[in-house]
Amino acid sequence: MADRGRSTWALVVLAGMVLAVLACGGGLPLVGVQPPETPTPTSPPPATQAADQTAEANSPEIAELPASGQLAVIDMDSNLVVLRRGESPRMISDDATSIDTETLSGRVYQHPTWSVSGWLSYVRAETLPDQPPRLDVLAVRPAESEPATILSSTDATYVYGYWSPAACSGAPDCGRFAYLMNDGDRLALHLAEVSNGDAPQATDTIIGRAAPFYYSWAPDGTSMLWYRNERTLAIYDIVSEDVREELPDSAGRFMAPAWSPIDERLLVARAEASRSRMTVIDGEDRIELGLPIEGYAHFNWSPDGRQIAYTSGGDTLEPITVINADGSGGRVLAAVPDVVAFFWSPDSTRLAVVALVLNESPLPQAGSGIRARQVEQQRNPEDFAFAWYVFDVASGEATRFTQFLPTAEQWYTLKFFDQFAQSQRVWSPDSRYVVYAEQDRDSREQTIRLIDVEKPGEEPLQVMAGTNAVFSFGE
Numbered sequence: 001m002a003d004r005g006r007s008t009w010a011l012v013v014l015a016g017m018v019l020a021v022l023a024c025g026g027g028l029p030l031v032g033v034q035p036p037e038t039p040t041p042t043s044p045p046p047a048t049q050a051a052d053q054t055a056e057a058n059s060p061e062i063a064e065l066p067a068s069g070q071l072a073v074i075d076m077d078s079n080l081v082v083l084r085r086g087e088s089p090r091m092i093s094d095d096a097t098s099i100d101t102e103t104l105s106g107r108v109y110q111h112p113t114w115s116v117s118g119w120l121s122y123v124r125a126e127t128l129p130d131q132p133p134r135l136d137v138l139a140v141r142p143a144e145s146e147p148a149t150i151l152s153s154t155d156a157t158y159v160y161g162y163w164s165p166a167a168c169s170g171a172p173d174c175g176r177f178a179y180l181m182n183d184g185d186r187l188a189l190h191l192a193e194v195s196n197g198d199a200p201q202a203t204d205t206i207i208g209r210a211a212p213f214y215y216s217w218a219p220d221g222t223s224m225l226w227y228r229n230e231r232t233l234a235i236y237d238i239v240s241e242d243v244r245e246e247l248p249d250s251a252g253r254f255m256a257p258a259w260s261p262i263d264e265r266l267l268v269a270r271a272e273a274s275r276s277r278m279t280v281i282d283g284e285d286r287i288e289l290g291l292p293i294e295g296y297a298h299f300n301w302s303p304d305g306r307q308i309a310y311t312s313g314g315d316t317l318e319p320i321t322v323i324n325a326d327g328s329g330g331r332v333l334a335a336v337p338d339v340v341a342f343f344w345s346p347d348s349t350r351l352a353v354v355a356l357v358l359n360e361s362p363l364p365q366a367g368s369g370i371r372a373r374q375v376e377q378q379r380n381p382e383d384f385a386f387a388w389y390v391f392d393v394a395s396g397e398a399t400r401f402t403q404f405l406p407t408a409e410q411w412y413t414l415k416f417f418d419q420f421a422q423s424q425r426v427w428s429p430d431s432r433y434v435v436y437a438e439q440d441r442d443s444r445e446q447t448i449r450l451i452d453v454e455k456p457g458e459e460p461l462q463v464m465a466g467t468n469a470v471f472s473f474g475e
Contacts, residue, residue: 065083235247277290347431407467
C-alpha cells in the first residue's frame with residue numbers, strides 16, 4: 001500500500017479513542033482488550049440460576065430480533081444476557097457490579113462464546129479490597145442447566161476460547177472447549193470437557209504452552225492444528241493427548257492457521273524468501289494460492305470449504321482476494337481498500353468487511369478509498385471511522401452499510417479477526433444479519449446493533465445498550 005503509514009496512524013489513533021472512551025467513562029475495565037492487571041474474582045458468588053432467570057424488572061427496549069439464532073450480549077451492567085425472538089431476555093448473570101475506581105473492586109462478565117451444540121462459555125472476573133483478584137471460566141446451556149465451573153484462578157488472565165465443532169462422546173451434551181490463559185509462563189492452552197448428565201460437570205487439562213499460540217479445530221473435533229511461537233506447525237491429537245505430527249513446512253508471517261471446515265485440508269502461509277505464500281496443505285500435497293505476499297497474511301475458509309479469502313499488510317490491510325481452494329479463479333475485491341477485518345457468512349455467499357474510512361457525511365459510495373486524500377490533507381483523529389461493507393462474493397459487488405466506532409470488546413475481536421472468525425459468529429445463522437457493538441464518540445453510549453444485509457440504505461437496528469454481542473451457530 002503506497003500510503004500505509006498514514007492509514008496505520010489513523011487506525012492506531014482510532015483504537016486509542018476506543019480505549020480512552022471506556023477508560024474515561026467509569027465503565028468496564030479493559031479486560032477484553034488486554035489482560036487485566038487488577039480485576040478478576042475472590043470467593044465466587046452463589047451459582048446463578050441461569051435456567052430460570054429472565055430480565056423482568058430491567059427489561060431493555062429491544063428491537064425485533066432475527067428469527068434465526070440467539071444473541072449472547074454483555075449489557076451495560078456487565079451482566080450476560082441471552083436474547084431470542086419471542087422470548088424474554090434470559091439473564092445468565094445478574095450480580096455484576098460497577099468497578100470502584102478507588103478500590104478497584106467489582107465484578108464483571110465477559111467473553112461469551114457459543115459452541116455449535118448450544119453451550120455458552122463466559123468469564124467472571126472479580127476483585128475485592130485487599131484480596132487477590134479471581135477469575136472463573138464457566139459454561140452453561142441456557143434454559144437447560146446451571147453453570148459449570150471450568151476453572152477458577154487467582155493468578156492468571158483469560159485470553160481467548162474456541163469450542164470444538166463436534167460433540168465429544170461419553171456423556172449427554174458433551175462439549176470440548178479449548179482456551180488460552182496467561183499465567184506468567186507463556187500462554188497455556190487448556191482443554192476442558194463439559195457435560196450435563198444429572199448435573200453440569202467439567203474437567204480441565206493444560207495441553208500446551210507457547211507464546212504466541214494460535215490453533216484451529218478439525219471438523220470432527222479429534223485434532224487441532226497448532227501454530228506456536230511464530231515458528232512451528234503441528235497437529236495435536238485429542239485421543240492420544242499428544243502432538244501427532246510436526247509439519248515440515250516453514251511458517252511465513254501470519255497469525256491464525258485454519259483447518260478446513262469440511263475435511264483434512266490445512267490453510268497456512270508458508271515462508272518464501274522474505275515473503276509469504278498462501279498454501280493449502282492436503283496430505284503430502286501443497287497447493288500454492290496466488291502470488292507471494294508482503295506483511296502478515298490474514299485468511300479464512302468459506303464455511304462450505306470451497307473458497308478462501310485472504311489479505312495482507314500491517315494495521316490496515318490490502319483489498320481482499322477470494323480464490324478457489326484448488327488455486328483457481330482468484331479475484332481481488334478492489335472496491336474496499338484499507339481493510340481491518342472480514343467475516344464469511346454461514347452460507348458462504350457474502351463477506352462482511354470492516355474498513356477504515358474518512359468520517360464523512362453523506363457517506364461515500366463503496367470503492368472511494370482514503371489514501372489519496374490522506375496524502376493531500378492533514379487529518380484529525382475524528383476525521384476517521386470504521387465502516388461495515390458486505391461483498392456479494394459471486395459478483396464482487398460491495399455495499400456500504402454504516403460507519404461506527406467499536407467498543408473495546410468489539411475492537412478486540414476485529415484486531416484478532418482471523419482467529420475469532422473461526423470461533424464466534426457476527427452473522428446470524430440464516431446469513432441475514434450482522435451484529436456489532438458501537439460506542440458514541442461524544443456521549444460514550446454503547447449500543448448493540450444489527451445490520452439487515454437485505455435492506456441496504458436502512459439504518460442498523462438497535463438491539464439494546466451493551467458492550468459486546470455474538471450470534472449462536474444454530475437456531
